[in-house]
Amino acid sequence: MLRLIENEVFKIIFKKRLLIVFGILLVLITAFAYGQDNSLNRTKARLAGRIGITASTDWKKLCEQQIIDLKNRLESPYGHEEDKPATRVRIEQLQYYLENNINPLDSSAAKFTTQFMEQSIFLFLPLLIIILAGDIVSGEAANGTIKLILTRNIPRWKVLLSKLAALLMLEIIVLLMAAVISAAVSGVFFGYGGWTAPVATGFRVIGDRLETLGVVNVPQWQYALMVYGLAYFVSIVVGTVSFMISVLVKSTSASIGVMMSALIGGNFLSHFMSDWKITRYLFMVNLRLTDYLAGSFQPVAGINMAFSVTVLSVWAVAALAISFVYFMRQDILV
Amino acid sequence: MLKRITWFSLLIITAAGFVALSIGFFKAQQVTGGRTPTAGKTIKTENIPTKTAAAAKESNAVRIVVMGDSVAKGTGDEKGKGFSGYLKDYLKNQTTKDISVENIGIDGLKTDGLLERLQDQKLHSLIAASDMVVISIGGNDLRVLRSRGDSTKEAGFGNLEGIYLNNLKELLKGVRKSSTDTYIVFVGLYNPYLDAAASYEDTQLVSTWNYDTQRLIEADPKAIFIPTYDIFKFSLNRFIASDGLHPNSLGYQAISNRIAKSVENVFNGE
Numbered sequence: 001m002l003r004l005i006e007n008e009v010f011k012i013i014f015k016k017r018l019l020i021v022f023g024i025l026l027v028l029i030t031a032f033a034y035g036q037d038n039s040l041n042r043t044k045a046r047l048a049g050r051i052g053i054t055a056s057t058d059w060k061k062l063c064e065q066q067i068i069d070l071k072n073r074l075e076s077p078y079g080h081e082e083d084k085p086a087t088r089v090r091i092e093q094l095q096y097y098l099e100n101n102i103n104p105l106d107s108s109a110a111k112f113t114t115q116f117m118e119q120s121i122f123l124f125l126p127l128l129i130i131i132l133a134g135d136i137v138s139g140e141a142a143n144g145t146i147k148l149i150l151t152r153n154i155p156r157w158k159v160l161l162s163k164l165a166a167l168l169m170l171e172i173i174v175l176l177m178a179a180v181i182s183a184a185v186s187g188v189f190f191g192y193g194g195w196t197a198p199v200a201t202g203f204r205v206i207g208d209r210l211e212t213l214g215v216v217n218v219p220q221w222q223y224a225l226m227v228y229g230l231a232y233f234v235s236i237v238v239g240t241v242s243f244m245i246s247v248l249v250k251s252t253s254a255s256i257g258v259m260m261s262a263l264i265g266g267n268f269l270s271h272f273m274s275d276w277k278i279t280r281y282l283f284m285v286n287l288r289l290t291d292y293l294a295g296s297f298q299p300v301a302g303i304n305m306a307f308s309v310t311v312l313s314v315w316a317v318a319a320l321a322i323s324f325v326y327f328m329r330q331d332i333l334v
Numbered sequence: 335m336l337k338r339i340t341w342f343s344l345l346i347i348t349a350a351g352f353v354a355l356s357i358g359f360f361k362a363q364q365v366t367g368g369r370t371p372t373a374g375k376t377i378k379t380e381n382i383p384t385k386t387a388a389a390a391k392e393s394n395a396v397r398i399v400v401m402g403d404s405v406a407k408g409t410g411d412e413k414g415k416g417f418s419g420y421l422k423d424y425l426k427n428q429t430t431k432d433i434s435v436e437n438i439g440i441d442g443l444k445t446d447g448l449l450e451r452l453q454d455q456k457l458h459s460l461i462a463a464s465d466m467v468v469i470s471i472g473g474n475d476l477r478v479l480r481s482r483g484d485s486t487k488e489a490g491f492g493n494l495e496g497i498y499l500n501n502l503k504e505l506l507k508g509v510r511k512s513s514t515d516t517y518i519v520f521v522g523l524y525n526p527y528l529d530a531a532a533s534y535e536d537t538q539l540v541s542t543w544n545y546d547t548q549r550l551i552e553a554d555p556k557a558i559f560i561p562t563y564d565i566f567k568f569s570l571n572r573f574i575a576s577d578g579l580h581p582n583s584l585g586y587q588a589i590s591n592r593i594a595k596s597v598e599n600v601f602n603g604e
Contacts, residue, residue, distance in 0.1 A: 006341050061412065062576050068414040072407065073441065169344070172351040202365050218365070226365065229358025292366045305366040 004158060008166035012132065015139075018170065021128050025178055028124075029185050032116060036107060037189040044105060059103045063094050070094075086212040089200045093217060096198050108194025110220040112186035113179055117227050118294065120178070122287040125231055126238040126263050132170055133242040134256035136163050137327070141250045160327050164243060164320075171235040175228055199223040203295030205304045210295055223293070230289040237283060237312040238263075244319035247327050280307075283315040395432040396425065396601050399460055400439060402448060402470035405521065405589075407439025410580025417521075417581075418468070420590035428598050436460060444474045445501035452508040461512035466597065469505070470521040472498060476543055480527075491539050495546065502550055506557070517600060518557035519593055522547065524566040526579050560593055 012018065070091050074084060097104045117125070137160070140146035149159055183192070198217035203210055218226075242259040249255040266284020279285055286308040291297040400406050400418040408416015422435045438457070440447070448471050451457055461467055475498045479490055509518060522544045525537065540563065548559040565588045566573055566581075573585030581589065 009341070009344065010337070065410065065412050065575065065577075068412070069407075069409050069441070072409075072414065169348045172348045172355065173344070175355065176347065176351050204366065216365075222361070225354065225358035226362035227358070229355045229360070230362050232352075232355040233359050289362070293362055305363060309363070 001158065001162065004154070004162035005165045005169070008136075008162050009169060012136070012166060012170060017132050018173065021131060021174055022177055022181075024128065025181050026185075029116060029178075029181050033112060033182075033186040033189050036112065036186075040105065040107060047105075059105065060098060063098050063104065067091055067094050067098075083212065085215045086200070089198075089215050089217050093198050093200065100197075102194075102197065107186070107190040108197070108220075109183045109187040109190055109192045110194035110197065110224060112190060113182040114199075114220065114224045114227050116182045116186075117175075117178065117224075117231050118290045121227075121231050121234055121290050122284075123263060123267060125174075125178075125235060126287065127260065128174055129171060129235050129238045130242050130256055130259045130263075132174065133167050133239050134246055134259060135252035136167060136243060137246040137323075138249055138252050138255045139246075142252055156328050157324060160247075160324060164240070167239050167243060168236060171232065171239055175232055175235065179224075179228060195219065195221040195224075201226075201293050201295070203292070205300075212295075215295075226293060227290050230293070233309070233312070234287050234289060237316045238287075240316045240319045240323075241283060244323040247323040281311055283312055286311045395434065396429070396466070397464045398422070398433070398435045398466045398468060399464045400435060400437045400468045400470075401451070401457075402439050402468075402521075403443045403472075403474055404439060404441040404580060405473060406468070406470040407437060407441060408586060409439075409441055410575030410577060411583045411586050412575070413583045415583070415586065417586045417590040417593065420587050421468075421593055424590060424594045425598065425601065428594075429601055431601065436464075439470070442474055443471065445471055445498055445505060449501055449504055449508065452505065458512045461509055461516065464513060464516050465601070466517040466519060467509055467513075468519045468521065468593065469509075471505070472502070472543070472547065473523055475501075476523065476540070479539070487535065487539070491542075495543060498543075499546060499550060502547065506551070506554060510554070515556065517597065518551070518554060519597065520547065520551045520557065520559050521589065521593070522559055522561045522563060524562045524581075526566070526570065526574055558596055560589075560596060562589055562592070565589065565592065 070087050074087055074091075094104070096102075102108075135142075137146075140149065150156065197220045199220055200215055201218055201223060202214040202216045203212060204214055205211065238259075242255070245258050246252075246255045249258065263284050266282050269279050269282065270285040280303060288297070289305065289308055292305040292308070398418070398421070400416075400421075404410070406416070406418070408414065408418060411419075413419075416437065416439070418435050418437045418439075422433050425433045438451075438460075440451075443451075448469075475494060479487060479494060506518065509516070523540055525540045527536065544559075544561065544563060548561075551557050551559040566585065569585075569588075573581055573588060575582035575585070
């Protein structure tokens, strides 16, 4: 079985798919890092122009002042009890910035690595996965090699399973590549630090509002780990769905095309038909898992991390079942 | 051979990556759901003096309640005092009486929010026991207008001011319901945007707003409107905090001085 997987992994590597993904990542991450550096500098210049301070020297005063204000708010007996954890978390962050002499405006390799994945998780990362997964079965059907494989004395499910395992392995490689390239490239612009900076998380949806009672600070590296963990989950789901398409459709370009239009169409759907309830059960609109971590989403009753993960899991399991059943019963020689 | 080495290193990397990513995934699940919030529900012990109005009105003490928005609270003061702090310091030097200041300003509060707070029983007894109530409100009511385009500003302003004046009327009524003889000091609006967008219309709108407020306030014989517009007009750079909106320490001192000058004789004369 391991040999079969090995074989499948090298098939993908020799087809230079991984190299293409690497190239895309390198080019885009460099462009993003450069762009962010640029816009940061412009923001600073604008701030300096508007309130007459140089952000590089006076941010400390601003921080101290914010801390005083927030502390006052904490002590005010008329404040809302549920706002307090968030306020405390914010004070902790500001104090960390002051103690470690970090301008909160500035970016860092750690911040960028996290942000890059948060921005890519719903479209860019799935597209990369599709590049890998799109032709994994249909490619063999298109050039006829599938017949050669199946004439060997190996059960069909084993063939398919080894392809799936190879895909899941390579998804990890893609994520590692994304993390390493982002950290390495953005470090040139922002410096290689920032891994221990506190990040707020722990938001929950109760009813239809965002609840901040459980908000806590976690170090940036741990936050990044959570983001990439969620990204891997998303990769698995998108991978298995496009795996299924690849089994069902005989041509590689059709398989990639179907998945791409589903993804992009799904993103449109969530914009235009957000009040149409059935759209929330589509897998494409549930990919933004990292938003739940950051608390940066429009709270809707019943939609939370658990909901999205469940929907995605159901899709993945259904896709797997369909691909295996279809592949076992399919009449290849026709 | 090379292929075998690549394969095994790939296996190890992916295995390690899988473990790390799974930990991350489950950690994320835990953080966003899982446990129910148990902490944080500790009810703060209230330390507000809840004396009855009669008992509190000793002649040897001056009780001041400061309420309203962030300017009342003192946001932006790098010393964290706000005008309520400076006012207390100043009055302490002027009289032998005991000065106590209770500041219940809240960032971003509008008139409707303050009206809501006024229903609170605690605040009611606080005002009933007070000798002076200082109110700063309305800045956030008016600030809504800044996001509008110039063409809709005029119409929007009339609407907004109408609602505001209505709320203010209710507010004064509410304070008077709690206490018929406390002094009411209303802090007028200044324009922090003078240098950035010094359009003539904006200046006019603020003036109209302040004027109508003053007329309403001073209909009450024991209420006074304290203008702040003129303090800031030529001193924005010195008096505005680095957030570009709130007064800084010097700005609050200037506001406090003005209030103090207007009311000091009230408490000295007795």
